[in-house]
Amino acid sequence: MKNLFTLLLSVLLVTGIYAQKLPRIKILATGGTIAGQGASADRSAYTAGQLPIKDLIAAVPGIDKVAEISGEQISNVGSQDMTVDIWIKLNKRINEIYKNNEADGIVITHGTDTQEETAYFLSLTVRYDKPVIITGSMRPATAISADGPKNLYDAVTLAASKQAAHSGVLLVFNEYIFTGRSAVKTSTTHLNAFTAPNNGPIGQVYDGKVILYETPVRKANKNTPFDITGLTTLPEVAIVELYADAPATAINAYVASGVKGIVTGGLGNGNLNKVNSDAAASAVKKGIAVARASRVPSGRVTLFDETDDQKLGTIVTDDLIPQKARILLMLGLTQTSDSKKLQEYFFEY
Ligand SMILES: NC(=O)C[C@H](N)C(=O)O
Numbered sequence: 001m002k003n004l005f006t007l008l009l010s011v012l013l014v015t016g017i018y019a020q021k022l023p024r025i026k027i028l029a030t031g032g033t034i035a036g037q038g039a040s041a042d043r044s045a046y047t048a049g050q051l052p053i054k055d056l057i058a059a060v061p062g063i064d065k066v067a068e069i070s071g072e073q074i075s076n077v078g079s080q081d082m083t084v085d086i087w088i089k090l091n092k093r094i095n096e097i098y099k100n101n102e103a104d105g106i107v108i109t110h111g112t113d114t115q116e117e118t119a120y121f122l123s124l125t126v127r128y129d130k131p132v133i134i135t136g137s138m139r140p141a142t143a144i145s146a147d148g149p150k151n152l153y154d155a156v157t158l159a160a161s162k163q164a165a166h167s168g169v170l171l172v173f174n175e176y177i178f179t180g181r182s183a184v185k186t187s188t189t190h191l192n193a194f195t196a197p198n199n200g201p202i203g204q205v206y207d208g209k210v211i212l213y214e215t216p217v218r219k220a221n222k223n224t225p226f227d228i229t230g231l232t233t234l235p236e237v238a239i240v241e242l243y244a245d246a247p248a249t250a251i252n253a254y255v256a257s258g259v260k261g262i263v264t265g266g267l268g269n270g271n272l273n274k275v276n277s278d279a280a281a282s283a284v285k286k287g288i289a290v291a292r293a294s295r296v297p298s299g300r301v302t303l304f305d306e307t308d309d310q311k312l313g314t315i316v317t318d319d320l321i322p323q324k325a326r327i328l329l330m331l332g333l334t335q336t337s338d339s340k341k342l343q344e345y346f347f348e349y
Pocket residue numbers: 031032033034048077078079080110111112113114136137138139
């Protein structure tokens with residue numbers, strides 16, 4: 001009898017030791033369509049940022065087998081209303097969670113309209129090389145075949161995997177994994193809303209498994225100088241999109257309003273027409289950083305090609321599209337106003 005008891009005890013002990021302790025995943029909710037509510041399941045009309053995080057978690061069967069889940073509501077907005085204030089709040093909370101070892105991974109639920117911007121901002125400012133995965137949905141939580149629960153399940157799966165501590169935030173959508181730096185929303189309404197025009201996805205999440213094919217090269221997290229701890233605002237940077245025969249009204253108005261930087265969404269290889277070249281040169285003379293991006297969704301803007309950056313005093317944003325370049329310029333301006341240093345940032349982060 002004694003031997004049987006000892007045997008039973010040792011089996012229980014061994015099983016207990018080997019029973020996998022689930023990773024602790026913290027879900028930080030900011031709103032978006034993933035928390036959206038429509039009047040009926042079969043019509044497209046809805047309002048983003050309505051449901052609380054507990055409802056989103058409850059709508060994901062099996063998520064409690066992937067990780068030990070907890071949720072916090074950071075905000076509840078359609079991400080067309082995302083703000084620098086919410087970014088700073090998110091950055092602060094993520095750094096605090098990892099500093100205090102409150103979680104093994106973090107998932108952010110977020111609207112898709114500005115998800116690509118928040119993802120890049122956090123890639124550059126979170127001080128830990130630990131999993132931060134962002135996701136959302138194209139259909140509201142109340143819609144037929146809502147895509148939010150599956151995207152959230154996949155995001156938690158990636159955050160819980162040992163492979164997610166990549167450099168920077170990773171964006172999971174429609175079973176694809178993108179870096180926060182390269183992900184861009186390229187469909188206004190369809191489920192395959194995100195692509196990465198220059199580099200494509202770095203992996204996939206399918207059937208509860210993560211498959212990664214590439215490792216990001218650009219520096220992120222603690223490998224950047226962009227520690228914004230203690231900052232409550234960021235230097236204002238505006239975007240000016242160009243088009244045929246565009247006047248210099250926008251650049252001149254932003255200069256008059258006191259912005260610290262301007263990103264141009266130029267034509268082709270980031271080209272500016274004559275009036276906007278003159279306006280850019282005059283802005284630089286007034287101490288405003290002007291970075292040339294392009295409205296063209298893929299490729300990169302190169303120095304000294306059709307535009308004489310030396311003469312204008314402008315810099316180029318490499319392969320960053322305007323809305324991404326604005327973020328790097330904002331953060332760069334927290335460190336320096338020297339155009340040479342700012343240019344280096346665009347070739348490094
Ligand atoms: N699919 C979405 O999330 C769109 C919504 N306007 C948002 O960005 O919050």
